[in-house]
Amino acid sequence: MIFMREWKWNMKALVIWCVVMSGLILLTLSIFPQFAQQQKEMTKLLEAYPESMKKVFGMNELNMGELLGFYAVEIYMMTTLLGSIYSAILASSILAKEENEKTIEFLLSKPVTRSRIVTEKLLAVFVNILIFNGVSTMASIVGFQFAKNPDVPVSTFSLLVVATMLLHLTFGAISFLLSASMRKTRNILSISLGIVLAAYFLHVMAGISEDLEFLKYFTPFKYVDAAPIINDKQLEPLYVVVMAVVILISVAMSYVVYKKKDIVV
Amino acid sequence: MNVVDIRQLTKMYKKNRGIEDITFSIEEGEIFGFIGPNGAGKSTTIRTLLNFIYPTSGSATIFGKDIVRDAKEIRQHVGYLPSEIHYYDDMKVIDLLTYSARFYKANEQRIKTLAERLDLDLHKKIEDLSFGNRKKVGIVQALLHEPKLLILDEPTNGLDPLMQNTFFELLFEERKKGATIFFSSHILSEVQKLCDRVAIIKEGKLVQVETVEHLTKKNLKYVTIVLEQGQQSDFHLDGVVKKEVNGNEITMLYKGDVKQLIHQLDSLPLKDVVISEPTLEDIFLHYYEK
Numbered sequence: 001m002i003f004m005r006e007w008k009w010n011m012k013a014l015v016i017w018c019v020v021m022s023g024l025i026l027l028t029l030s031i032f033p034q035f036a037q038q039q040k041e042m043t044k045l046l047e048a049y050p051e052s053m054k055k056v057f058g059m060n061e062l063n064m065g066e067l068l069g070f071y072a073v074e075i076y077m078m079t080t081l082l083g084s085i086y087s088a089i090l091a092s093s094i095l096a097k098e099e100n101e102k103t104i105e106f107l108l109s110k111p112v113t114r115s116r117i118v119t120e121k122l123l124a125v126f127v128n129i130l131i132f133n134g135v136s137t138m139a140s141i142v143g144f145q146f147a148k149n150p151d152v153p154v155s156t157f158s159l160l161v162v163a164t165m166l167l168h169l170t171f172g173a174i175s176f177l178l179s180a181s182m183r184k185t186r187n188i189l190s191i192s193l194g195i196v197l198a199a200y201f202l203h204v205m206a207g208i209s210e211d212l213e214f215l216k217y218f219t220p221f222k223y224v225d226a227a228p229i230i231n232d233k234q235l236e237p238l239y240v241v242v243m244a245v246v247i248l249i250s251v252a253m254s255y256v257v258y259k260k261k262d263i264v265v
Numbered sequence: 266m267n268v269v270d271i272r273q274l275t276k277m278y279k280k281n282r283g284i285e286d287i288t289f290s291i292e293e294g295e296i297f298g299f300i301g302p303n304g305a306g307k308s309t310t311i312r313t314l315l316n317f318i319y320p321t322s323g324s325a326t327i328f329g330k331d332i333v334r335d336a337k338e339i340r341q342h343v344g345y346l347p348s349e350i351h352y353y354d355d356m357k358v359i360d361l362l363t364y365s366a367r368f369y370k371a372n373e374q375r376i377k378t379l380a381e382r383l384d385l386d387l388h389k390k391i392e393d394l395s396f397g398n399r400k401k402v403g404i405v406q407a408l409l410h411e412p413k414l415l416i417l418d419e420p421t422n423g424l425d426p427l428m429q430n431t432f433f434e435l436l437f438e439e440r441k442k443g444a445t446i447f448f449s450s451h452i453l454s455e456v457q458k459l460c461d462r463v464a465i466i467k468e469g470k471l472v473q474v475e476t477v478e479h480l481t482k483k484n485l486k487y488v489t490i491v492l493e494q495g496q497q498s499d500f501h502l503d504g505v506v507k508k509e510v511n512g513n514e515i516t517m518l519y520k521g522d523v524k525q526l527i528h529q530l531d532s533l534p535l536k537d538v539v540i541s542e543p544t545l546e547d548i549f550l551h552y553y554e555k
Binding site for chain 2: 001005009101102103105106108109110111112113260262263264265
């Protein structure tokens with residue numbers, strides 16, 4: 001019931017994000033045929049880019065003349081970053097908004113346990129992220145059809161999709177924990193977005209400078225880097241475990257914290 | 266059987282005062298008043314009973330069940346009306362009430378009946394409602410699942426007198442069906458009108474639990490009189506415990522029989538007279554201060 005309420009509540013935002021995301025994906029993929037045609041000149045042009053920049057976007061390891069390579073450089077960057085922002089916004093407000101708007105007094109006076117409230121809201125976050133990923137994956141598949149040869153290796157593409165989803169869930173889980181433990185929605189939103197952007201920034205920094213390469217261990221964006229996934233045809237198990245652990249701990253902590261919390265409005 | 270049983274309940278906040286060592290119980294079928302000035306700890310007690318906040322020490326049971334451990338089962342049979350109503354602004358009244366009813370698997374037909382009684386438009390959006398109308402939504406929400414215990418935090422706040430009467434009627438009907446009512450207020454007269462017993466709370470501590478009958482015997486009245494121009498103000502009235510003279514306007518606190526008071530006032534050269542309820546502070550000052 002709480003889930004249904006959240007579903008309706010977040011529907012508008014979900015639709016907007018999906019439409020914008022799909023639009024961007026289709027638009028970007030629609031220039032691929034031209035891009036591939038003029039590949040020689042393009043490659044030359046890209047070679048003129050500074051080395052560090054190529055490294056950040058994985059251009060040195062990926063062939064942008066190939067559809068999947070193009071996808072990894074141009075689209076993957078958008079889906080990972082924008083999707084993480086969406087997940088952070090969604091999860092950071094979902095519990096705290098009830099306290100902020102003081103509607104939690106209504107909810108808590110009903111015969112539901114706090115765990116039930118957390119579970120249903122968590123489910124709402126999960127389903128929304130799932131749909132967002134589903135839609136952007138569909139948009140990509142549709143966009144691939146613009147290419148002369150629309151075939152991409154299914155297994156590698158699936159790995160990229162799974163990686164994106166894992167990344168979103170990681171940021172979603174961290175934001176959810178913040179939502180369970182803090183009270184003011186505005187602060188939580190800025191902190192959650194801050195975490196996503198800081199992680200992205202670290203990822204960029206680690207790519208730019210050799211000295212800063214150690215930073216890569218602190219950012220989930222590095223865990224889902226497209227180049228190694230495409231070249232090795234696998235997700236690094238260690239990174240997957242790290243993300244899974246972060247997600248599980250955040251979720252478990254959310255239950256514990258929310259159960260113990262004094263809720264004063 | 267005691268419906269509510271509170272034993273040495275204490276809630277300490279880091280900064281603000283909470284409640285300390287509160288002990289009392291409410292019997293089945295009773296209308297029990299909980300009275301004290303604003304900030305005395307009424308809402309803190311209620312929120313602890315509903316497990317919005319956790320007690321620092323002590324314990325309490327409702328229907329014989331522990332308020333922390335069995336919170337969910339307790340809430341199934343409790344109707345709660347908060348002092349300030351905050352609902353989902355984007356919902357219509359009917360949506361909110363249906364949402365509420367589903368939690369209890371309550372009869373949704375009753376929403377209509379109650380809304381009619383209270384003259385509440387079900388198809389308005391919550392954000393467009395006035396303060397009084399929000400309160401009505403709160404009342405329907407608290408009553409619709411026919412709870413065994415009603416916990417009402419300052420329920421008359423924001424209701425016009427006509428609505429108050431309808432509301433009191435509804436409460437009496439619920440009581441006839443066997444409900445117990447726990448009613449917090451800072452207005453003495455409404456507690457006197459409605460309740461069987463009252464608990465008086467001040468600065469986080471329980472001062473006394475009394476029958477209303479007993480409380481009413483302590484009949485304390487505020488009397489303001491205006492005398493004709495140039496009249497002497499140094500008259501004497503029996504039962505006056507405090508007297509303040511301000512030009513030809515005199516304010517007195519009177520303790521005792523009301524008939525006696527009227528009788529005595531009759532002999533004075535009055536231009537105007539106002540007899541009103543004393544403030545709770547005055548009652549505390551004259552009866553409970555040590």
